[in-house]
Amino acid sequence: MTNVIEQLGAWAVKSVQEMGRMLLFVLSAFAWLARPPFRFHQIMKQLHFIGYRSTFVVVLTAGFTGMVLALQGYYSLRKFGSEGLLGSAVALSMIRELGPVLAALMVTARAGSAMTAEIGIMRITEQIDALDTMAINPRQYLIAPKLVAGVIGVPLLVALFDVVGIYGGSLVGVDLLGVSKGAYWNSVESAVEWKDVYGGILKSISFGLIISWVCCYKGFYTRQSAEGLGSATTEAVVLSSVLILVGDYILTSLLL
């Protein structure tokens, strides 16, 4: 019994220490961001990596999500003779929930895991130590641009996800299932309010921060082995995904 309590205590202490270290990590990266030299080129490079290079996978996911949503929505709404509301159902689901969550999960899988692996390899091969010895702070040079790119890039991808998803819904609803084009787009326009868009933007900014924060942290503190790098990448993807889903629930309950 004492052993179990001891283990639980040790786990709790370790978890609190880990959370504290994560918080200090992100705070120090933001603090270094405010100090010169400002590396706009690094931020643009990371935006290209996180944002532009995730475009294809985001468009693909968004298109099929919108299409399947329209398909499911159409058969549910038809039971009540409300097919005309299909546009609002697709648009609200996309803008409020599916856009931010699915786009963030796709970015985690594509860019987040790569971020952890890249920083982890730099740690193992002493490239991060090399930056330190050159009096270049790795948090300023490596981490801060990725945090900024996550916060800017993910909301842009979410906006793209929403638009493509709504068009995907129109493709199935209007072109294949015969819902009136006017009714579809009219219900989109009348149902979506600024509050919905604002909520989606807030979520996507938070998710962008979560992805780059967790993935950079896990890479930065990778254990010095190939196995350590593998588990760091897995942990980064799992933790980011879980935090996105938990964060989504918390933000939704605050916004409603």
Added chain:
Amino acid sequence: MIRLVGVEKKFADQPVLQGVDLTIPVGKLTTIIGGSGSGKSVLLKHMIGLLQPDRGEIWIDDVEISRLSGTRLNDVRKRFAMLFQGAALFDSLSVFENVAFPLREKLRMKGLEVGRRVEEKLEEVGLAGMGHKFPAELSGGMRKRAGLARALVMEPEIILFDEPTTGLDPLLAKSIHDLIVAMQRRFGFTAVMVSHEIPEIFAISDWVAMLRKGKIVLMATAAEFQRTTDPEIQEFISVGGTVALPGSLVG
């Protein structure tokens, strides 16, 4: 001058350094030897603030760096360069960009001046015309040379070498040693090298220090070091730093 006073360091309750006292002479090449896992690289990393001691002091001239961080530590590090075991080149950058990196990022230098200084250093280390290659395309020896060019380009006062010849064949190892000595003699920087290459290091070093059981057990000029009567040190240097076989297994 680098001066370590009573430096102690543990990793997960495993003591590595147990009271290291060491003074590195200015403008000389000092080599630290010791068995595998004796903490030589750990000691080197303390000198540049990559690791902080649990106890003790590390002085770089009149600045005690063991508790420094942030910009104050970076100010001290500007006087240093380090050549890592695997060279630690940035693999997403070409050799030219690697060597130019500290000039561009630290000195905010641009244009032709960067090109001139980088080409000059590449030529000095025997990599003229190799600037366009990426680290993955280089052999082990070439990577070390590129790492040395990057270390030299900022013209530092102190360069730390962490086992610069590990993984190289004897001829390549000799060429890297010769290069380090030539550069040290030419530019006069303070060099601290961690190495296993016995007896070669006695021919190139001004001073040799031996780390054993977490302490510096002997520091002397290369010639005096070889004349030591300490049986354990004699055994270590006579078998080239390898572990001797027990008497029953010999033959």
